Amino acid sequence: MNRRVHDAVAAGYNSGSGIIADKNREVAQHLAERLRPRPGPLAVADLGVGDGAMLAQLAALGLPLEMTGLDVSAAMLRLAQARIPLKAVHAPAQRAREVLPAAAFDAVLAHFILAYVDRHTLLAQARDLLAPGGVLSLVTTTEEGGGPFFEGLDRFFLTSRNPLKRAMGRLCERGIAQSHVPKSYASLEAEIRVAGLVVLRRDTMRQHITFENAEDAYRFGIEEGWAANFLAMPGVPVRAAQALARWGTRQATYPFSFTQVIEMLEIGVAPTGSATEDGG
Template identity: 85%
Template sequence: MSQRAHDAVAAGYNSGSGIIADKNRAVAAQLGERLRLRAGPLAAADLGVGDGAMLAQLAALGLPLTMTGLDVSPAMLRLAADRVPLKTVHAPAQRAREVLPAAAFDVVLAHFILAYVDRHALLAQARELLAPGGVLSLVTTTEEGGGPFFEGLDRFFLKSRNPLKRAMGRLCQRGIAQSHVPQSFASLEADIQAAGLVVLRRDTMRQHITFNNADEAYRFGIDEGWAANFLTTPGVPVRAGKALARWGTRQATYPFSFTHVIEMLEIGMAPSSTNRHTERAGSLDAKGIA
């Protein structure tokens, strides 16, 4: 996602309730159990820190954390720095290894950033950042519950007789094509294994969502950022993109319902990769992981 789009999302980002808050609580509870088994101070890096809410959840557990937050958006980094004590790094997740030290982090967080970060690049970056025995916390939606949305896109826009609606449908398709959200857990797991990593724990959260009107759909998709790729259309200012999105949400019929399927994964080094990684890490002490 471009900086301008992500800065725009920062203004309406909602981590206090809804999907993000539920996810943060669930991940913190499970991940905290694993991190408590590691000795000494813990280093955490969040590759899409947003407003810092996930790191704040971990810090609230009383873990001895040194925290680094990376984000493409200066506006988000300011929100995070206001919330928790951390080192902020202005960079996209796909450049994390260029700006963060290798084999230095007990936990790497990558939550809801696959919409705009290539999966293979992200996994490669995270793999290089993990300390021996460290864990990648990867959270992503999948396309599993997206049937109603794709059907609505086809019915309301792509097959419309109105050329403006068809153009809107193509813009939506472009935003979807930019996303790296996996079709399913199975496709994501294959990428994880190909990167020399292994899933240590999997939890799936399904949230049924209903929009009763266009304002609710717009707030979810644009203000809260779930469809913010729409705002990255080349040559279209963010303000104009928001106006188009506002018009587009008014073309659907309501109520409109779908299921948000979210995979919450703890990922570690595959055994053969761990040996090679430890050799590269040199003098860093290995720490046990459950």
């Protein structure tokens, strides 16, 4: 995870509409149902707290929460602290177990951070942080539905006769290679089982997205952070990487459409002989 990149994303982060807002509403409702029977106060840790919108959504449902927000970005933590009362921890999610107490949390949230955090590392640390009977709320995109994006990357960049476009394509491939987003739910679920965890509930959201122009693509990918890995170029200032990304979005043909597939999972520690419960 790159602090410079995530501080830059904080400037344009949008949790008030679109995918993040829709996800927050749906996940909060289901998670509140699971947590409500537990005696309060409920200790909740968000391992990529962002601007605090997810925790705020949970708190608005009347849950008695003791909230901890961890983030690699100091700018994001300032946004979260301005929104809700929480204990702010400035650290990457990969170090969560070093900076947070073991077996202490009724819920651990890990939403949209697999682009930056190794899946095995995240699952192992989350398991250590959960109190008995606690739940990991894991939300991630997958590569399912991304065919148009990969086709566009090949058509507009990788096979272009323009050497600058081909170089841009290789930079995009590098960003993709750095991501830990799973190819599919099936591959993720297998890793969850290996980690000694079990899926308690699964809901899948499919969002059809259309970019009408290059500005739409840049806003989504860079300002809102969905392709923030692209900005983490060694030795390249974030502003220079942003300028290059803006140039790159202008090379595609619009409108451009694809489907974003989001898996929203509630995960617990697997007891012997357990069976999963599929909510969607």
